[in-house]
Amino acid sequence: MEASEACSSHSSSLDAHNECPYREKKSNINPCTLMPHPEILNATSIDGISSPLSKGLSTERESSTIPKVTAPGHVDETWKYPSPRMFYHALLRKGYATDPQDIDSMLFIHNQLNEGVWKHILEWENFMQPNATGRCQPLLKSFQGRPQKLSPKAWFAHKFLGADKPFDRHDWVIERCGKKVRYVIDYYENGVDQSGSPTMNVCVRPALDSIESIFYRFRRFLDS
Template sequence: MVWIPFWSKIEEAKPSASASDVAAKCPVDHSKFTKKSQGPAKCPVDHDMLDPTTNMPYNLSATNKVPGQKLDLPTERTLSSIPRGDKESAGVWEYPSPQQMLNAIVRKGHIDTPEADVPAMVDVHNFLNEGAWSEILKWEKKYMDESGKAPRLLKFTGRPNEPSPRARMLQLMGSIYPSKYGGPPPFDRHDWTVLRYNMTGEKKEVRYVIDYYSGPSEDGFPTFFLDVRPAFDSFESVRDRAELWSKSVWEKALGQGGRQE
């Protein structure tokens, strides 16, 4: 888990078979009450209109104001340092503009968000994403050294209402040993799918889980903790996490302990 201070102030059933002519029949004519099937049930969300790499609408406006908006928010987008997609020609991921951020927030039902706070929220969003990618690069370093190629971020999804197994475990430990493990749950969770290259140039998709925690403020400024690790989806990920854990234990045994990052 890495500690990240943010040094910018934030104002913050199948149908039954027909009965036999000989068999006894129910006296009620069920055909009067049965509606003809209109085909399989459909999801109310038009997934063709969602970007599968972000789970957000393709047409999320970058310039249109939301109803009742009073302030003019910037519409310019900022480039990240995170490579996008599976080809170099795809460039890097772009962060949302403050106007896009407000549009997305209102779309999710948070209509009372102060408009003046949105630019600072975008700064925090971008800052945390850069921190998360920096941690992923630490996990990916040995594979980068082997292949000579940097990983790329294929897609991501937010799962704020689905606590990770580790977050649930830490909350349980906190209820038993509050002095050592007590603390608030993560305020957000993301799953990022990263494209990794091996030494033969083959590609592999690796899922990372990121838990976002709020830390104590320092001189009025917020701080954050990011818990970034590969998901237990493959033998490589299990091995990588075991290696990091054993390295931490060994360093502590030698008196070189410190905060695990």
């Protein structure tokens, strides 16, 4: 575990609410997530291909604890996790053949990982805003899966230290006091625990997009 990079182990990608403030009405793709809109993923077919196995999957969605940037008139909203049917269709779109009976457990792990990621982001935000009186509440604006693009840290560790590549990468953009801040999340497989459940390492840190982020990453490295 690297405290400086907020890497932690979790035992075994949020989907946008229907009211994404940046929704393009003429597009099937949600600009907040770069994924199809929820009503498309909740249908009984995807991309014109019928998926009868998904008909028994629930379309109910669970609310996360992650606050979101909302459209005018919407307050105190949080992101919603995909329904089991949406999650199944998202996996089909990515080319993963998945048994529908496994979806509930997979979705539970997915949701818990996202909650853990947000907890790490809040730790970074508290570290960068130590004054609680003037601290702004961070809101998640958007996110994107980038599994084919290695982060600089992951590339260096793989190229020069022989470390395994992460199996997935996400970029989350938060809004803090009206300012956009990008976070990079690398996901690593970490074997199984004593009960046989898969475990994963999640490394969360602000992207090196600004002098501020570089300063605080270096400072946290020194503090670790």
